[in-house]
Amino acid sequence: MNTRERTLAVFNYQNYDQMPVVHFGYWTELLAKWHKEGHLTADEAEFYFDKNEYDKIICDKLGFDFCWGHQLTPKHKVHPFFEKKILETHPNGVIRYINPDGLIEETDPNTTTIPATIGTLMTGREAWEELYKPRLQSGPARHGTPGELARWKQLSEETTDAPFGVYAGSMFGYARDMIGVEALSYLQVDDEDLFIEIIDTVANLSFETVKAVLEAGLRVDFLHFWEDICFKNGPLINPATFEKYVAPHYKKITDMAKAHGVNLFSVDSDGLIDKLIPAWFANGVNIMFPIEVGTWDASIAPWREKYGRELRGVGGVRKSVLGEDRAAIDAEIERIKPLVDLGGYIPCPDHRISLEATWDNVRYYADRMRATFCR
Template identity: 35%
Template sequence: MHKPLTHRERLLRVFSFQSVDRVPNYEFGYWKETIDRWHNEGLPQHIKSDKDVEKYLGLEGIESLESIPVVVGLWPPPIEFVLREEDDKEVVADGLGGIYVRKKYVSAVPHYIRFPIRSKDDWKKIKRFLDFETPGRISLNWSDIVEKYRNRDYPLRIFVGSLVGWLRDWMGIEGLSKAFYRDPDWVEEMVDTIADLVVKILDVVLRDVVPDMAWFWEDIAYNKGPLISPKLFEKYIVPRYKRITKLLNAYGVKIVVVDCDGNIELLVPGWLDGGVNCMFPLEARYVDPYKLRREYGEKILLMGGVDKMALIAGEKAIDKELERLTPLLEEGGYIPTVDHRVPPEVSYKNYLYYIERKREWLEKHHP
């Protein structure tokens, strides 16, 4: 009898288009309102977080994937505080000079009424939070962390930041767009500052620990296409990706994920050119994974793509959705998950059906 593959081996083999005993069983998490609903439909009350749900249902990630504990991004963390409350909303100072409104009782994207970066002076203040030399980015227990990961049989990832998504958050898409037009040198400085920080952290980390994947977060597309011109993206952003991925590749990190919702098709060529090769979460209403595979072959890795609307519709729709994705699963280079966090319109009964059917599907169909 063959020895079963480890979780780590499955991940690496799937993304190398090699045969596996089954594809890893990943999911992308849940809205708080979804878990609240499921508590009334049979999910035990003590199961509260994404990781809790994944463990309870026997899933392997994505929230449960281990990440190397280093701080890539703002440090020290800005101190937020509530300025005032308005019925079901709070007006919050973000600690960086910005002010946003958030809803108290539901999961929703905060609405900024004043972005942190409105001028170069604002940027100079925030830039100090991106200084590699600030103590605390890398734990003083680093040698213990290195030892822990030495003989692991599970996959390990490292978060490598956001070259556009963070700027969008700090400036707003209108502010960032104007900056590209009026002062592209300033935009380059900001992107270089982020890339410099990532490279300096990787220079330290990769000497001792080589993760199995690197993970960008961007969220720079919506249902109709990208929030940034592909031309600007390829001119100003892609060269900075290359700096980061060149270093990752030199140490053997071949899986570089970008988390970006919406219709990403026009950005994919730039990502691939920049060494970012795994697209996630492939929102089914906006992205056709088969089209991406036809266009880019084994250059592109895919993760996500299961239409959340099928889980809302019920058992027949779930069966049909898994059937739709079967050829892609069998081809390799693909790990299926729901194409975003599971929304509260999905009943616990439907989700349990999906998980059980998916488990059987992964056992039956694989590269």
């Protein structure tokens, strides 16, 4: 069996000979560290990106089969991007700027933390109509020209070293990226009609983009959505609001994709996602990722008990053990054995491998996973 066949066998509860050994990328600081240690070339460390040539090289060096971010990625965000513009530089080096999505952010170049959102160019109906809505329309610039679609079709047919996924965009996360959590929360109350129009526009762009790709005849194994709309205490949106205004767009896309033979639909959302799972699951999403163990011990086990075998998962491996020792890695693999036995689940470090991980530990992890879950 090849990696694609193994992955699909796991998700479809079929026999397989080897569990795929999967990751979801690395912190850039970790790659720089590994370059200094002599494990990676300068190009591998600097130019790595999910699914590019350097991803494959690093996978082979470490012993991974593929990255879960290995997907065809049409353009779903604002297009063209806003010009990044520095608005202010503080004496301590902190920079305030407009980012490509139209958010006003502050960041300290000497740290690796997520930038702080200060404001947004999306200040109301007028800004929406003038600055944003024209940047969220479908077309070949999004889903590819006929020539590009033909090349992607060939690539989909030739891909065997990973399942062939298509990135299906975001129903809410991109709206958050354009407006910010706080401003978008107020907008739901202050101008509900505009809030609904923004969600509908962003989601419809994703629908039209995915539709064009599928109608081009690509052999697609799964669709993957991105949201990142939860944190350690739960969702960044009221679950009832999500279910009413956002979730139906998932069903529209998953129903359309099912008509093209696609039966696997993955969503990436960090944090404690339990209160949003019912809406995702009811509207066709059946793979949860990355199942962050975090401080709340997320696991596929209680979800499987509640939703049954139709709910699948990728992730759920405590990545912190990659910075500890081999005994910790062995213990973590023993912990997930019963989860693998449930079927429909592929273990993966629960987000991008972070700075504390050592090269030898990650290689050991990949080797132990391959040896442990070989049938």
